[in-house]
Amino acid sequence: MSTYSNFNKTLEARFIKYAKIDTQSDPNSPTCPSTSKQKNLGRELVQELLEIGVSDAEMDENGYVYGTIPSNTHKELPVIFFCSHMDTSPDCSGENVKPIIHDKYQGQDLVLPDDPKIVIRMADHKDLKHQIGNDIITASGTTLLGADNKAGLAEIMEAAAFFMKNPDVKHGTIKVLFTPDEEIGRGVDKADLKKLGADFGYTIDGETLGSIEDETFSADGATLKIYGVSTHPGFAKGKMESAIKILAEVLDTLPKDRLTPETTHQKEGFIHPVSMHGQVEEAEAQFIIRDFTNEKLAAHGQFLEETVKQVMAKYPKSSYTLEIKAQYRNMKEVLDQHPKIVQYGIEAIERAGVVAKQQSIRGGTDGSRLSYMGLPCPNIFAGEHAFHSKQEWVSVQDMEKAVQTIINIACIWEERS
Known part of the structure; x- marks a missing residue:
């Protein structure tokens, strides 16, 4: 099985491009998407999907982006989808985001230049102790970063590009779903599940490296x-x-x-x-x-x-x-009826050389509601931290592991079928 490599730094380039596009959702708006600017990112994602060869990529009138990576195996497999959301939280400004890469982090305080009062300290962000030598991306101090959930978008896009460039890596049909308005609880309100045409999936919207969440709040x-x-x-x-x-x-x-x-x-x-x-x-x-x-x-x-x-x-x-x-309701009730979905997710994380952490999330994802709409859907780590705040950060190396996990999931389902 081929291994993903971010040799040309395309992963952080994608993420930074997405982060600069303002996609803040609005809970007081009755429209879908709640803000038309979310479609600016949707159009960019469709164009990128088309460029890598996903020929049916499209955005519908409600701002949902769909695409299909065709099966390249003779086996009959279930159709898997990977999902992330395009909007950022209304809790903190997402306008004029200026991502900064802090190369080879050495444990120092990260003082954000546009507001030096905003400091990201290891004492306050325990996961930073695992990031020594890694490349950390933050915003500049006046906005959130948008790693929630543009890290997930970039990771799914990188995995899609990998599959299209590596036909020797066998997999079944893979669907891509990018949603608007997740942050205001409407992420799948108008998702066209018939168009999606999947059997189950994975949201890529989790936090710490290695986490797979099969239980949420109700x-x-x-x-x-x-x-x-x-x-x-x-x-x-x-x-x-x-x-x-x-x-x-x-x-x-x-x-x-x-x-x-x-x-x-x-x-x-x-x-x-x-x-x-x-x-x-x-x-x-x-x-x-x-x-x-x-x-x-x-x-x-x-x-x-x-x-x-x-x-x-x-x-x-x-x-x-x-x-x-x-x-929404706790997705564990649904996922417990389909144990392979979580089991293969755990194996995919471990194949990426990461310790898998099966856990609950004190929140919800698009997967919470999708699970009750007939599409069981646990949540995989994207590497985002301190989301909804000016101290938000993400590690490039954690994002690379998320891309490899996505690839591994599709490969495992092909191997075991």
């Missing part, structure tokens, strides 16, 4: 609306019930030492307010609710409502609505 979103009583503040005694203050009291009543992102880790879930706005008459808060089992998730939603009722009892003239909607 996730709900909640919208709480408080309807208060407004009146002139000069004549408000005994009459006004401020929706703003009632909402603030609800938030203050929720636990501060548990059930919050800042006090939980591993398999502990939370109730997390992510936005709020309002006036005296009406105020609204958005929450995300997370846990690893559906039972605990439902219990958190019930606890939120009980808390609201407890506070509202003090304000008899006011009312509320609480709407809880499912966002």
Whole structure:
């Protein structure tokens, strides 16, 4: 089996090109993609796929990019897809990203030049201790980098180019899927699974070298609306019930030492307010609710409502609505029914000379929802770290291992079929 080599530094060149294209998604936009600028990257990816010989590459009207690497074996194999997302998080600016390569990192603090207050220290980023001698890419200090998930895009593109240039490396049909709006929870809303035509796949959107994630949070979103009583503040005694203050009291009543992102880790879930706005008459808060089992998730939603009722009892003239909607579910329930998908992923990582780390992720990926749409889909490391922040970084050498892992997955499925 041929081995991938980043001899001409095409991997970091692809990544840097993608990182410079602003693709920030917008949760307040009703369109798909939520920002038209995501299509700028989509068009670039289609052009590159066509140039390497993926003749059916296309982007649809919703910004999804599809492509097929044809089978080159006589065996009948399942169709595999590899997926990454094009958008970057709304949490941090993605405009005018200036990627910087720090060659042969030696453990020093990485001071980012456009804002020297932004410093990436090994003491704060434990995985940096494994990067001595490697090439680290960061942004310049005023934006995120976009390794989440443009590292995955670059890795899949490199693997696609490898397969097209090396017909002696046997594999079945491989599909490519690049999605918009993953960061705002809509990554597969309008994915055309018939066009994709795959049996299962792997998202390339994980963090630490060697990780394969077969378990995610289950996730709900909640919208709480408080309807208060407004009146002139000069004549408000005994009459006004401020929706703003009632909402603030609800938030203050929720636990501060548990059930919050800042006090939980591993398999502990939370109730997390992510936005709020309002006036005296009406105020609204958005929450995300997370846990690893559906039972605990439902219990958190019930606890939120009980808390609201407890506070509202003090304000008899006011009312509320609480709407809880499912966002995605723990993909482990699906993947446990298809053990080879994860097993072969682990073997592919180990063939790349890396210790595989099977683990859970305190978040979700496109694979979470794809798994429940009939396409089992664990998550493979892309090497991205400190995502959604100005301290985001990625290692070129970790990215190379991700490319080799993608290639190995396709080869293993061909060998074992």
